[in-house]
Amino acid sequence: MRRDGSMVRLLKFVATILCLALVLPTSANAQRQPGGPRVVDPDLMAADYFTAKLSPKMRSWLALVELGHAGEATWKFYRTGQYKSVLADCKYTLERFANHPGALFLMGKIAIVLKEPSLPIPYFEEALRRYPQYAYTHAQYGHYLVELGATAAGMAELREALRLDPNHLLARTWLEKAMAARTDQGQHARGDSTTVK
Numbered sequence: 001m002r003r004d005g006s007m008v009r010l011l012k013f014v015a016t017i018l019c020l021a022l023v024l025p026t027s028a029n030a031q032r033q034p035g036g037p038r039v040v041d042p043d044l045m046a047a048d049y050f051t052a053k054l055s056p057k058m059r060s061w062l063a064l065v066e067l068g069h070a071g072e073a074t075w076k077f078y079r080t081g082q083y084k085s086v087l088a089d090c091k092y093t094l095e096r097f098a099n100h101p102g103a104l105f106l107m108g109k110i111a112i113v114l115k116e117p118s119l120p121i122p123y124f125e126e127a128l129r130r131y132p133q134y135a136y137t138h139a140q141y142g143h144y145l146v147e148l149g150a151t152a153a154g155m156a157e158l159r160e161a162l163r164l165d166p167n168h169l170l171a172r173t174w175l176e177k178a179m180a181a182r183t184d185q186g187q188h189a190r191g192d193s194t195t196v197k
Contacts, residue, residue, distance in 0.1 A: 046098040048131050062097060069093045070102050083110050087119075099127035099137050108144045117148050135165035139174060146178045154178060 044061055052058040069089040078086045087110050093103035104123060111119035124141040131137065142157030155178050161171035 045096060046126070046130055047096060049097040049100045050131070050134055050136075052097065065093055065096050066102075070100060070106075074106070078106060078109070083114060086110055087114075091123075094123050094127070098123075099131045099134060101136060101140060104137070104140055108140075108147075112147070120144065133164065135161040135168045135171060138164065139168060139171035142171070142178075143174045146174065146181075151178055151182055155182075 047058055047061070049062070052062040070093045074086055074089045077089075086106060090103045090107040090110070093100050094107070097103070104120065104127065107120040107123060111117050124137070124144065127137050128141065138157045138161035142154045142159075142161060145151075145154030145157060148154075155175060158171050158175040158178065161168050162175065165171070
C-alpha cells in the first residue's frame with residue numbers, strides 16, 4: 001500500500017517535469033539571457049496569423065499569445081481606458097503574429113484615441129511586407145488610412161484587397177463608403193447643394 005502512494009507521487013513528479021519541458025522552452029525563449037542577447041525561436045516571431053492553425057506548434061503559440069495579450073482581458077482594459085496596457089499587449093501580439101487582425105484593429109483604435117495616428121502604420125507596413133497576399137490586411141489598412149483622412153492611399157489599399165479577393169465584402173463596403181465620402185466632399189467644396197441619387 002505504501003509503495004502505491006510513492007508510485008503515484010513519482011508519476012505526478014514525472015508528469016510535472018514533462019509538462020515543464022513542453023512549456024519552459026517557449027517561456028525561456030521569451031526571456032533575456034544573462035549577459036547576452038535575447039534568444040528567441042525565429043519561428044515564433046512575426047508568424048503568419050492566417051496559417052498558424054495549420055501547425056500544432058503555431059496553433060498552441062497563437063493560443064498562448066491570444067490568451068495573455070489579445071483576448072477578452074485586453075478588450076476589457078481597452079473599454080476601461082487602460083490604453084498603455086492595451087498598447088503593450090498589441091505590440092507583443094504583433095511581434096509574434098505580424099498580421100494579427102485583432103491587434104492591428106485595436107492598435108488603430110488606440111492610436112486615434114491617443115491622437116497618435118501614425119502609431120499603427122509601421123505595424124501595418126510590416127504585416128504587409130511579410131504577408132502581402134492577404135486581402136483582409138490590405139482592407140484593414142485601407143480602412144484605417146481612410147479614417148485618418150489619407151483617402152487616396154486608403155482607397156489604393158482597399159482596391160488591392162479587392163484585386164486579391166474580388167468577393168471581399170468588407171473591402172468593397174469600405175471602398176464604396178470612401179468613394180461616397182470623397183464625392184460628398186467634392187460637392188461641398190464646389191458649393192453644390194444637390195445630392196447624388
